Amino acid sequence: MAKTAGSAKWLPDPLKKIITREEVRAWWEERITEMLDGASTRSGGKLATKLTEAGLPAEMTALAAALRRDYASEARASRYLDASDVDQLQRRVRSEVATLRAKYLAGELDLDPVQFHSLCVSRMDDLNTERDDTEEDRSAFLKGCLYDITDRCLLRFTRRVL
Numbered sequence: 001m002a003k004t005a006g007s008a009k010w011l012p013d014p015l016k017k018i019i020t021r022e023e024v025r026a027w028w029e030e031r032i033t034e035m036l037d038g039a040s041t042r043s044g045g046k047l048a049t050k051l052t053e054a055g056l057p058a059e060m061t062a063l064a065a066a067l068r069r070d071y072a073s074e075a076r077a078s079r080y081l082d083a084s085d086v087d088q089l090q091r092r093v094r095s096e097v098a099t100l101r102a103k104y105l106a107g108e109l110d111l112d113p114v115q116f117h118s119l120c121v122s123r124m125d126d127l128n129t130e131r132d133d134t135e136e137d138r139s140a141f142l143k144g145c146l147y148d149i150t151d152r153c154l155l156r157f158t159r160r161v162l
Contacts, residue, residue: 001024001027002019004016005019047061047065047147047150048065050150050151050156050158051117051157053113053156053158054113054114054117054157054158055112056113056117064150065147067140068144068147070140071143071144071147071148072148074144075141075145089138089141089142093146093149094149094154096127097146097154100119100120100123101155104159113157113159116157120155121146124139124142124143125142128142
């Protein structure tokens with residue numbers, strides 16, 4: 001608002017340079033609501049919603065949440081992986097997710113949401129086996145990353161586009 005008002009010219013419309021108290025209060029109340037709503041949404045809540053929408057059972061949702069928590073803990077602590085390895089794995093998962101989602105939305109994958117979820121999880125296993133045989137198994141990390149991406153609203157398993 002301030003940038004827009006500051007960039008506006010007094011002529012021809014001086015009202016564009018004025019920010020009213022009501023505008024600021026409305027903006028402030030909206031920001032507070034966003035912060036409070038975000039704080040009240042438990043971690044993994046969006047993930048659970050998306051898995052439920054896809055028709056997956058509660059035990060799959062619980063397993064996905066556990067993998068996501070393990071991933072988050074390991075990604076932040078990074079005790080077992082070099083930071084560049086963590087970044088590389090995360091980029092690889094995001095790239096695979098983008099490819100799979102694009103194909104799904106384009107109709108190139110004739111799958112229902114449960115099948116699409118299964119394909120995504122299977123692809124994480126494929127990524128793990130593509131790694132060097134001397135490297136430690138990272139399948140749980142890759143799946144946790146997949147579910148973290150889902151929880152951050154970057155992937156859904158239904159075709160619904162918001």
